[in-house]
Amino acid sequence: MSRVVSSSEYLTPTYSNRLMSATPTTFGDRRRDGKRTRISKNEIPENQMAPKVAYRIIHDELSLDYNPSLNLASFVNTWMDEEARKLANESINKNIIDHAEYPMTARLHKRTINIIAKMLHADYNPDNPDYPKDAFIGTGCVGSSEAVTLGLLAHKRKWQIRNSERLALEPGSRPNLFLGGAYQACWKKFYIYFDVEPRIWRLDENRYVLTAENVKEAIENKIINENTFAIGLVLGNTFSGQMDEIKEINSIVEKLNAETGWDIPIHIDAAGGGFILPFTRPYLEWDFRLSQVQSINLSNHKYGLVYPGMGTIVFRDIDVVPEDLFCEVDYLGGSPMKDYGLNFSRGSYQVVCQYYNFIRLGRAGYKNIMDNIIDNAFYLAQELCHFDNFRLVSDNDLFPSVVVEHDEREFSAEKLAARLRQNGWFVPAYPLPENARMIKVLRIVVKENFSHDMINLFLNDLEDSLIELKREAQSGNED
Numbered sequence: 001m002s003r004v005v006s007s008s009e010y011l012t013p014t015y016s017n018r019l020m021s022a023t024p025t026t027f028g029d030r031r032r033d034g035k036r037t038r039i040s041k042n043e044i045p046e047n048q049m050a051p052k053v054a055y056r057i058i059h060d061e062l063s064l065d066y067n068p069s070l071n072l073a074s075f076v077n078t079w080m081d082e083e084a085r086k087l088a089n090e091s092i093n094k095n096i097i098d099h100a101e102y103p104m105t106a107r108l109h110k111r112t113i114n115i116i117a118k119m120l121h122a123d124y125n126p127d128n129p130d131y132p133k134d135a136f137i138g139t140g141c142v143g144s145s146e147a148v149t150l151g152l153l154a155h156k157r158k159w160q161i162r163n164s165e166r167l168a169l170e171p172g173s174r175p176n177l178f179l180g181g182a183y184q185a186c187w188k189k190f191y192i193y194f195d196v197e198p199r200i201w202r203l204d205e206n207r208y209v210l211t212a213e214n215v216k217e218a219i220e221n222k223i224i225n226e227n228t229f230a231i232g233l234v235l236g237n238t239f240s241g242q243m244d245e246i247k248e249i250n251s252i253v254e255k256l257n258a259e260t261g262w263d264i265p266i267h268i269d270a271a272g273g274g275f276i277l278p279f280t281r282p283y284l285e286w287d288f289r290l291s292q293v294q295s296i297n298l299s300n301h302k303y304g305l306v307y308p309g310m311g312t313i314v315f316r317d318i319d320v321v322p323e324d325l326f327c328e329v330d331y332l333g334g335s336p337m338k339d340y341g342l343n344f345s346r347g348s349y350q351v352v353c354q355y356y357n358f359i360r361l362g363r364a365g366y367k368n369i370m371d372n373i374i375d376n377a378f379y380l381a382q383e384l385c386h387f388d389n390f391r392l393v394s395d396n397d398l399f400p401s402v403v404v405e406h407d408e409r410e411f412s413a414e415k416l417a418a419r420l421r422q423n424g425w426f427v428p429a430y431p432l433p434e435n436a437r438m439i440k441v442l443r444i445v446v447k448e449n450f451s452h453d454m455i456n457l458f459l460n461d462l463e464d465s466l467i468e469l470k471r472e473a474q475s476g477n478e479d
């Protein structure tokens, strides 16, 4: 089966004839043979062409993309040092799964996981802080979506094993996953693709995170019960850029597990915040320092500051992942290897780039960058509060995704987003999740390259756009 692509263009092929037809070679006259042939776009062309010509055609078509530096919609990193690019190029032909062929790359992968696991206090030993634990495991993967999936699959399988006798007597029992309403799409993919019952706590109308009170109520109403195989909490949610009440919820779950003997694990989705808080607020406890947190995912390609294509999953203890989920592979040369991952082959350069960032920046470098990003986000948030169209939703002293509610009375948030796009700024407009769907927000993700100066340029364009849209609305020109 071919890979399912997310673009609706692929799922519903509605190309017009004009777009389907072949491309005349723009640079045809400059080819050595002087021929002016047409190149089919959606079928493999009959003949070959010079690399320079192929490059030029594609390069020019890609110039229709928006500029990644102005992509304020996404958390994904868009810039790295030249040296990192150089290393990426040097590793571009290495498959990370080939441990025997590329043992040094495999070592860098291990070091990277060790660094991340320790950053998340996976080596924390509450019984004796002088003797750190070394039972944690983890792996790099394609992104946080794969990492979340690996975390939840392990918990689901563990629940099945732990409850096998009861499940034999109650064949109708279905595993359920408890999470707050502000979850990212990858959680939905998990509960649909892996057939589990989602138990989603709807957001409060004016609070867009999962609170300790919500969890207490869910326990009292048996929404969290013996079939709950995991509780998912988010550090920096997609919609409002806020953090669930992780520490307080951990205490409640600890008590519940002690009283019932259920052993429900907490998985932390730290895709957005996992590389920020360890540097900006190291004393905040949301990671493996909390007793019930069994797994954490992060996106290296967000604030880990590497190019797209890497996430990480870390488990507190090797026992969290049931043995039968590891697949042994013995046909790659070298000694047999155990693997837990959804993919097999994948690129290795992201791991190399992540390791590069760790040694290049160190703790001090990451802290500098993250403090700077938070300062910039805070500045932007404060400035946005001066516009009477907006109400600030996000907590920007913690997370750099600046989310503002838009007053829809004169013109829509989408209209403002479209106007900003005319100047190259890509800002998404969307409703908050259920229970708060009437609230329309704009989200601006501050990344390393979005400097104080760039923010001021953005604010100028925003101000001009608002003046124009207000003028149009007042003169009745709005369509």
Ligand SMILES: Cc1ncc(COP(=O)(O)O)c(C=O)c1O
Residues within 6 Å of the ligand: 075, 142, 143, 144, 145, 146, 184, 186, 234, 236, 237, 238, 269, 271, 272, 299, 310, 311
């Ligand atoms: C909170 C959260 N979880 C999971 C994901 C999915 O991460 P990825 O795009 O790395 O697969 C995202 C992506 O933005 C996210 O914000």
